[in-house]
Amino acid sequence: MTRCTSCNTVILVGGVEQEGRRFCSEKCRTNSGLAQAVQQLSPEVVARAVAETAAGNCPVCAGTGPVDVFTSHRVYSALYLTTWRSQPRISCRGCATKAQLGDLVFSLFLGWWGIPWGFVMTPVQIFRNLNGLRQDPDPQRSAPQFEALVRLRLAREACAQPVRRAA
Ligand SMILES: [Zn+2]
Ligand SMILES: [Zn+2]
Known part of the structure; x- marks a missing residue:
């Protein structure tokens, strides 16, 4: 069973893939990218x-x-x-x-x-x-x-x- 990397929703059909990670929607992909970018900011x-x-x-x-x-x-x-x-x-x-x-x-x-x-x-x-x-x-x-x-x-x-x- 595939789950969205961002919100953990079960993906039945479709979804978006990026760098081997699956997302349920374009919105979740963007959010995940933002969360990652937030982590990578230097203090x-x-x-x-x-x-x-x-x-x-x-x-x-x-x-x-x-x-x-x-x-x-x-x-x-x-x-x-x-x-x-x-x-x-x-x-x-x-x-x-x-x-x-x-x-x-x-x-x-x-x-x-x-x-x-x-x-x-x-x-x-x-x-x-x-x-x-x-x-x-x-x-x-x-x-x-x-x-x-x-x-x-x-x-x-x-x-x-x-x-x-x-x-
Ligand atoms: Zn999602
Ligand atoms: Zn103002």
Whole structure:
């Protein structure tokens, strides 16, 4: 029985193969590549990027910082289907407020209409946004998450570069 290297789903038909490893989908192959790239980043490169990002302008609006990790939360329902996600981003407080208010309004209108999770998750996500709106930038608190997001950005950049081939 073949299983996806990334998510461990049993692959019945199809799938994607790369370097002898099988993946259930293109998405899993990409995720696996990213995870590998994250592991391969050198500590010096990560430390420098973290310091530069922390001292730099907001990556979203390019305005002056301080920047921090802020998370916005949304929920979407359609009949028996309810999906929700919490999206952390590095940005300034102003951009975070925009994202959190945007997701709050989105959830307020589109969160409820699923049975039963819409009724459960909509108040939860709205509450999380309200909570997030009061959060001041605090690099101490968010340090591990901050580094994780910087690592992910570096890995994306590394994966986006064209594959080097031997001449
Ligand atoms: Zn998979
Ligand atoms: Zn901003």
